[in-house]
Amino acid sequence: MQNFVQKIDAVRDRAAKLQNQASTSSSQPQQLIPQALAELETALEELRVAEEEMRRQNEQLAIASMQIQSERQRYQDLFEFAPDGYLVTDCAGLIREINHAAAKLLNAPQDYLISKPLTNYVQLEQRKAFRTQLNQLHHTDKLTEWEVSICPRRAATIDVGITVAINRDNQGRAKSLRWLMREITARKLAEETLRQTQLQNLQLQETARLKSHFLAIMSHELRTPMNAIVGFSQLLLRQKCPPLAKSQENMVEIIFNNGKHLLKLIEDILQAAKIESNSLEIVPQEFNLAEIINDIKRQYCSLIKQKGLGFEVSLSLNNAIMVNDSDFLRQVLVNLLSNAIKFTEIGGVKIKAWELPTNKIAISISDTGIGIAPEDIKHIFAEFHQLNQTITRQHGGTGLGLAICDRLVALMGGQISVDSKPNQGSSFTITLPRQVKSN
Known part of the structure; x- marks a missing residue:
């Protein structure tokens, strides 16, 4: 031009x-x-x-x-179709522009909101703090993560996260404010739920700690007198002069057997408390697996004969030497064998050990007893879980035996599994490394 x-x-x-x-x-x-x-x-x-x-x-x-x-x-x-709420206000907070999402948050038509103070939609208890923050916005260029409770028109209060950017002229003076509003009610509820869950978890952990501490103390307190009862009853049974009358001997034998049974229950509770508090550690040592199995066989041979059951031991070991915790392994095998004998009335039990190609050893204890229902298999190693209350009540027990076996096998670096069918028997298999890794 x-x-x-x-x-x-x-x-x-x-x-x-x-x-x-x-x-x-x-x-x-x-x-x-x-x-x-x-x-x-x-x-x-x-x-x-x-x-x-x-x-x-x-x-x-x-x-x-x-x-x-x-x-x-x-x-x-x-601006209009953005999923988040956008507003433009003057420096005093009067709405000049507002998009559809922001109008929906405030539950009012866009035309109605023009020239309305944004402060009017802030929760009454927060308005003073909101105005104070609004008056200080000109000192900054941007404000993020500002959480405010908004009271929409004729609707329930919601929580929003606000980001405010300052628009300035060439002289650096604030001309207008650009607002981004995003509803965070669901997030706040989730955060509160998470906080409550964490608090409950802490309370549960403290309860579990106190329970373990209580069980440990009580087990120790109960074990001391029970050892005395078992010990003195055993001495009475061995007494030759003067000999006990037959009726007295029967009563002392009942005291002795029940005392041993109760002492075993106390030991289970004490060990479960130690496992739960992570205070149980393995002591690796070299031992001969065949010797341990044969020793257990001799220990239970008479009991098995009393019930009229068969007893078979099959060892396929070129090298029976292992490095692991022999006491834990003995306890696991004794527990599994005791259960096998307890729940078997016809047939027999079998202990089998063999080598695996991955420098591991497998041990199984199987029986021809009552077996386990498929729906109970997944709970078999849970603490205090007994499969059939009628049957297990006849034999006693705390429901801790298999749970303890599971934890002890895990401490020894191995795995335990079960294969069972009702009225056809059960087979528990332990897989252990020939040499456990030191912690």
Whole structure:
């Protein structure tokens, strides 16, 4: 446009010079006509060039205007249809622009909210703090993670997370505030639920600790008198002079057997408490597995004969030497064998040991007893779980034996599994490393 104006001025200057020359020249007018025509043709050509330049600039201006309009519409669409709430307010918090998501959060039409103070929708108890923060916003460029409770129009209170950006002029003065609002009610509820869960977990952990401590103390306190009862009853049974009467001997034998049974229950409870408090550690040592199994066989041989059961031991070991905790292993095998004998009335029990190709050893104890129902298999190693209350009550027990076996086998670096069918018997298999890794 400026170039076109300059060309018009140039044509006007030429015309003025030509007029001045005509008025001051002594030549005849006929002599000036060719010169004037030439000047006029030059001026017209320059006007045509200027016109073309102006048309081109107008086209560029129209394209730029369309691009600006497109960008403005794009911004408006992004603003309007954004999933989060967006607002533009003045520095006092009066709403100038608000998108659909923000209007939905405030539960009011967009037109209704224009020129309304945003403070009106803040929970009454938080308004003073909100105004204080609003007055201090001009000292910063952006405020994030501002949590505010909003009271929508005719709706329940919600929690929102707010981010505020300051829009400034060339002199750095705050002109307006741009707000992003996102509902966080669900997140706050989840955080509160998590906090309550963590608190409950801490309370449960403390309860479990106190329970373990109580069980350990009580087990120790009970074990001392029970050892005395078992010990003195055993001495009475061995007494030869004067000999006990038959009825007295029977009563002392009942005391002795029940005392041993009760002492075993106390030992189980004490060991379970130690396992739960993580105070039980393995003591690796070298031992001969075949010797331990044969020793257990001799220990239970008479009991098995009393019940009229068969007893088979099968050892397929080229090398029976292991490095692990022999006391724990003996306890596990005794516990499994005791259960096998306890729940078997017809048939027999079998202990089998064999080597695995991965430098491990497997040991199984199987029986032909009552077996385990499929729905109970998954609970078999749970503490205090007894499969059939009628049957297990006949034989006694705490329901801790298999749970203790499971924990002890895990401490020894192994695994225990069970395969069983009702009325067809059970087979418990232990897999252990030949040499346990030291902690």
